[in-house]
Amino acid sequence: MYINPHIIFDYAYRLLENVTPVRKDCGALCGAACCADSDVGTGMYLYPAEECMLYPLPDWVKIEASGFYYNGRQAALMSCPGNCDRALRPLACRIFPLVPYKKPGERMKIIFDPRATAMCPLTPSDLTDKFKDAVTRAMRAVVKTKEGRMFIEAQSELIDEYVRMHL
């Protein structure tokens, strides 16, 4: 069944609009390291069709094709100058440092992203239940679509590869 991506992302964005990983502003702990890193060419992958939430494209957003493929499609990579209109920040930023993880045929889990540990001083036990619950609900909506599921499964392979190489 086709689901308009705008409906899914609008739902996910609203769930995560005012929920943060910890009760305080964690950016004060680390100098907002996860935002500072995005202007060095790394950026955030957009979930399938998430670009629909970013038009008209604000001048602080840059979107380009990435080298990451899922289901034969090239994922879009978004980068920013390290500050943004919070209402427009993408899903990857809203859920950081959590990430969905799923193997084909298995249920999706929400994990602390191993790739975050290089920059983020938080640990899984620091995160509030409210944040974990909102991330879980948002990502359950995304994984229900075929493209969302394929993206999450392909991204999980990237995570596995990162763990093999770095941890």
Ligand code: SF4
């Ligand atoms: S790197 Fe971690 S602690 Fe720092 S702003 Fe990002 S989520 Fe918060």
Ligand code: SF4
């Ligand atoms: S879009 Fe916003 S939240 Fe995401 S990395 Fe850029 S400044 Fe940080």
